[in-house]
Amino acid sequence: MKLSKFSSFEWKKFSRSSYFEKGVVVKILLILGALYFIGLAAFLGFAIIFGLEKAIPDQDPFVTLNNFLIYYVLADLGFRYFLQQLPVMNIKPFMIIPVKRSKVINYLLLKTSLSFFNILPILFFLPVTGVLIYKSYDVLGSIIWFISFLSISFCINYANFLINKTQVFFYAIISVLAVLVGLEYFSVYPVSDLFGDLFYGFYTDKYWAIIPIGLVYVLFKANYNYILKHFYLDGAIVEKKESVKQYDLSFLNRFGKLSTFLKNDVRMILRNARPKQVVMMSFLFLFYGLFFYTQDIYQDMPAFLAFASMFITGGFLISFGQLVPSWDSEYYKLMMSQNISYRQYLESKWLLMVVACVISFILSTPYIYFGWKIYLMIAAGASFNIGLNSFITLYGGALNRVPIELNQKAKAFSNTNGFNPTQLLISLPKILGPMIIFYIPYKLLNFNAGLIALAASGVLGLIFKQKFLSIVENVYQKGKYKTLAAFNEKQ
Structure with a gap:
């Protein structure tokens, strides 16, 4: 079964749902809101280099931008965790027909890539890349820098999937972030400078781009293996019995x-x-x-x-x-x-x-x-x-x-x-x-x-x-x- 067939099933499910005809006014407002954020992201992408150039004339605006991008990454991770809806599909019907599990899982994961949260970074970083090329920065380095941050966006996407599905991954991420914030806040180690050098390295030392690209693959496989482990009819139908604690209320x-x-x-x-x-x-x-x-x-x-x-x-x-x-x-x-x-x-x-x-x-x-x-x-x-x-x-x-x-x-x-x-x-x-x-x-x-x-x-x-x-x-x-x-x- 082709992946396009899965998309057809999902569209029929959505268009035939009672939700499709409800809340027309809300849908219009949401579309207008989405267009607003799309326009805002594109505007910031075009303006940020020029703005940093005027605000801090003694420093390369591209270097300054990279020093602040760690805060963008953290904010993106936080917003996704609380706001991003994870795309899902009803997988039970596919369990009893001759469809490869790998195709269903790959479609489910690829579907997460179409999130609005993945489109916004493209609309921001693509204009930034265009401005860098316009201002005579290295063309190849600028393109690889863009691909690196696009990869980071997908890393956050797949990490968010794991955070929402597994408590262990959630607490691991929180612990790492707490350590990094603590090191920066108490002036133990300049974490923001470290990440700033790393992000700028995507432009200067182009082979560093292997890190986010490889991480995308690792997180994709981690999600794939997690879903594959639970992709069984008995796991989907038979509910696990758990002991319930009694509370004196x-x-x-x-x-x-x-x-x-x-x-x-x-x-x-x-x-x-x-x-x-x-x-x-x-x-x-x-x-x-x-x-x-x-x-x-x-x-x-x-x-x-x-x-x-x-x-x-x-x-x-x-x-x-x-x-x-x-x-x-x-x-x-x-x-x-x-x-x-x-x-x-x-x-x-x-x-x-x-x-x-x-x-x-x-x-x-x-x-x-x-x-x-x-x-x-x-x-x-x-x-x-x-x-x-x-x-x-x-x-x-x-x-x-x-x-x-x-x-x-x-x-x-x-x-x-x-x-x-x-x-x-x-x-x-x-x-x-x-x-x-x-x-x-x-x-x-x-x-x-x-x-x-x-x-x-x-x-x-x-x-x-x-x-x-x-x-x-x-x-x-x-x-x-x-x-x-x-x-x-x-x-």
């Missing part, structure tokens, strides 16, 4: 009727891979303020400080709340067939997010080091998260109907990211809201007025809690059957 009984839902959510988080990743990512949000509070440029832009303050305590709320009710997609039909209160279901999710915000606020206490003004802004951001952002997030969850398969480790061929582009649109009021609420009183009066307005918005949200919950409940009730149909359909 009796302390949640104090919440009355909500305790049943809270216990289910806590067990889900403790027992499954994907929710554990959300908790880990939420913890990383606590360090978000270090980027803003340590930069002098943001001290004169308090609206951005308000944005950062909201993120510090809103990590779990944003990452967990935006996927309500997708967390329950595997048993949502069962839940909806029971005599349970939708209001109690939503209120339990709200309460879980509120508790997480309170814990995050307590853990953010060390930010007092930057002054009470910053800490009070974090407190105001926590108030906004608890009183307003929690309801906005729950409301947005009603529009998110992408099912989530909770345990990534157990399913080698399933889409484990659960990322819905609609979330990007829903995130706009959550991001711009605290900035606007703070900035208007700040501009008209003073800094304290902005703080009071941001904190008061959360207090008002708590006062009108029942009204907001009724609005959110009504949205969920209206979209109940659409949600059931979406969860019932495998993407």
Whole structure:
């Protein structure tokens, strides 16, 4: 069977899916967003050499660019891990017909190369290469430098596949990155200079390009062998029995009727891979303020400080709340067939997010080091998260109907990211809201007025809690059957 035949099957599956005709407006906005980023990448590619030449006239702009590209590589790896959807296909039908496993696996891996995240680097590095040739840099060296970074992009692509599928690879990558960042941060060894010399070496010592090209092959084979190891009908059909730990959650009984839902959510988080990743990512949000509070440029832009303050305590709320009710997609039909209160279901999710915000606020206490003004802004951001952002997030969850398969480790061929582009649109009021609420009183009066307005918005949200919950409940009730149909359909 030719690889083009697989593409034909995938297109028919996509075009015949109910998802194909849904969300036309969202699709248009996403296309416009993609065109924007494509244009931005191309513009930066053309302008960056000229910009560095003007900014640092005493140094070769190409050398300067290579010194900073390690940060691009790290950022690309991070964005892919949290945002990139891994292409998948239903491999079970191919297991019972005479199709070589190697062809199916090769197609699956080659399909990952068509990711939007692989197209952007081409649109950035290709104009850079053109500018280098235009400015009389070595033609062959510039082309090999471009091929090297294209190879690095594919390395990140295949590494991301392994990181999402195997916990061992994930922790290995995290450990290496932690060591490199530690060496650079504590001035033990200039890691950025080392990588800058390596990247520039792709241009000067052209044989260095063998390193990224060879690494692409190694990572491709690692993915191939991993999939081949799990490419068996019994592994795809027969589920492995695992022992399940029991947890004493009796302390949640104090919440009355909500305790049943809270216990289910806590067990889900403790027992499954994907929710554990959300908790880990939420913890990383606590360090978000270090980027803003340590930069002098943001001290004169308090609206951005308000944005950062909201993120510090809103990590779990944003990452967990935006996927309500997708967390329950595997048993949502069962839940909806029971005599349970939708209001109690939503209120339990709200309460879980509120508790997480309170814990995050307590853990953010060390930010007092930057002054009470910053800490009070974090407190105001926590108030906004608890009183307003929690309801906005729950409301947005009603529009998110992408099912989530909770345990990534157990399913080698399933889409484990659960990322819905609609979330990007829903995130706009959550991001711009605290900035606007703070900035208007700040501009008209003073800094304290902005703080009071941001904190008061959360207090008002708590006062009108029942009204907001009724609005959110009504949205969920209206979209109940659409949600059931979406969860019932495998993407």
